[in-house]
Amino acid sequence: MNTMTLWNITPWEFAALAAAALLVGFSKTAVSGANTVSLAIFAAVLPARASTGVLLPILIAGDVLAVLTYRRHAHWPTLWKLFPAVAAGVVVGTVFLVWADDAMVRTSIGAILLFMAGVTVWRRRKAESADAAEEPDSVATRAGRIKARSYGVMGGFTTMVANAGGPVMSMYLLSAGFRKLGFLGTSAFFFLIVNVSKVPFSVGLGLIDGHSLLLDAALVAFVLPGALIGKWAVDRINQRLFERLVIAATILGGLQLLLR
Numbered sequence: 599m600n601t602m603t604l605w606n607i608t609p610w611e612f613a614a615l616a617a618a619a620l621l622v623g624f625s626k627t628a629v630s631g632a633n634t635v636s637l638a639i640f641a642a643v644l645p646a647r648a649s650t651g652v653l654l655p656i657l658i659a660g661d662v663l664a665v666l667t668y669r670r671h672a673h674w675p676t677l678w679k680l681f682p683a684v685a686a687g688v689v690v691g692t693v694f695l696v697w698a699d700d701a702m703v704r705t706s707i708g709a710i711l712l713f714m715a716g717v718t719v720w721r722r723r724k725a726e727s728a729d730a731a732e733e734p735d736s737v738a739t740r741a742g743r744i745k746a747r748s749y750g751v752m753g754g755f756t757t758m759v760a761n762a763g764g765p766v767m768s769m770y771l772l773s774a775g776f777r778k779l780g781f782l783g784t785s786a787f788f789f790l791i792v793n794v795s796k797v798p799f800s801v802g803l804g805l806i807d808g809h810s811l812l813l814d815a816a817l818v819a820f821v822l823p824g825a826l827i828g829k830w831a832v833d834r835i836n837q838r839l840f841e842r843l844v845i846a847a848t849i850l851g852g853l854q855l856l857l858r
Contacts, residue, residue, distance in 0.1 A: 611643045612816075619656050619817040623824025626660035627667055628832045629843045630768045630785050633657070637761055638854045647695075651805025653761050655814040656821060658793045663825040664786035671783025676746070676774065677791075680767075683747040684792055687754020692799050695759055706759075708856035710752055715769060715848045746770070757792060758799065764789070765848035778832065778840050 607615070618636035625633040636656075640649040698706075749770035757763025767788060771781050800806045835843070 607643065607813075614639050614643055615813075615817055616820045619820040620824035620827075622653075622656050622660045623663060623821040623826075624828040624831070625764070625824075625847075626657075626664040626786065626789075626828065627782070627825045628828030628835070629840070629847055630764050630782065633660075633761075633764055634847060634850065634852075634854065648805065648810065650759075650761050651800050651803075651807075652810045652813055652817075654793060654796060654800055654806065655811065656817055657761060658790065658797075659818045659821045660825060661786060661790035661793055663822065664782065665790050667825070667829055668779060668783035668786050671779040672787045673776070673780055673784045674787075676771075676784055677788055679743060679746040680750040680753070680770075680788065681791070683750025684754035684757075685795075687751040687756075688758045688792070688796060688799065689754075690751070691755040691758025692803070694755070695803060698759070705856060708852045708854070710756060710766065710852075712849065712852035712856070715765070715845055715852065719845060745773070754792070757789075758796060763792065765852070768844045768848055772844060778835075781840075782832070 618639035621636045622633050625636070637649075637653065640653045643649070644652060749766060753763045753766040753770070756766050764785075767785055768781075771785060776784065797806065832840070
């Protein structure tokens with residue numbers, strides 16, 4: 599089957615998906631959470647459930663580029679604390695997908711994103727987290743471990759049901775006091791590992807098949823220029839603007855999911 603005829607896609611729709619793939623690359627190397635816009639585009643052009651299966655390999659390609667770019671800045675103590683909770687969230691999300699319809703999925707995730715964005719803004723204004731140290735140590739405290747587990751479960755759930763875990767983890771990393779490069783390095787490894795682990799679940803649910811992979815093969819080339827643009831841009835964005843962009847992208851994604 600010709601890639602352009604998959605899902606009855608028109609050339610204009612393919613162009614929209616290509617722009618969304620480019621934005622995935624940008625978000626992975628610059629403003630994490632911005633790919634909620636890509637999620638919206640994919641869900642608008644393709645059937646909502648099927649769109650998550652098409653988008654997942656595109657996200658993995660972006661994750662690989664992000665890891666290659668920021669691998670030296672990952673904070674592994676944070677990652678090890680998050681992974682067990684994320685695994686639990688992925689399992690819950692898989693069960694949820696079996697019976698939940700698209701409207702229920704969108705409403706649930708949109709509400710979670712807006713709530714966490716509000717909590718993060720309040721916490722940062724109260725604690726002036728922008729002055730935190732380069733090496734976060736919140737996971738060493740009991741409160742930090744509880745927070746990591748809570749965000750991990752929500753992140754695993756949202757990433758499984760709608761590939762929308764980016765804003766969730768963005769809010770966690772900001773609230774934990776990560777600076778720009780530590781933020782990007784930690785999130786790069788986090789999402790590469792989590793997204794690869796989601797592939798068997800997505801295949802089992804029928805969200806990834808030969809046809810979806812054909813479309814991915816046509817779109818993945820657009821991820822690289824987006825990643826290069828993101829790498830160029832992040833060197834020119836200061837810490838405070840970076841944090842504001844991440845929060846704004848999260849709010850935009852939450853509103854989009856609620857209002858669709």
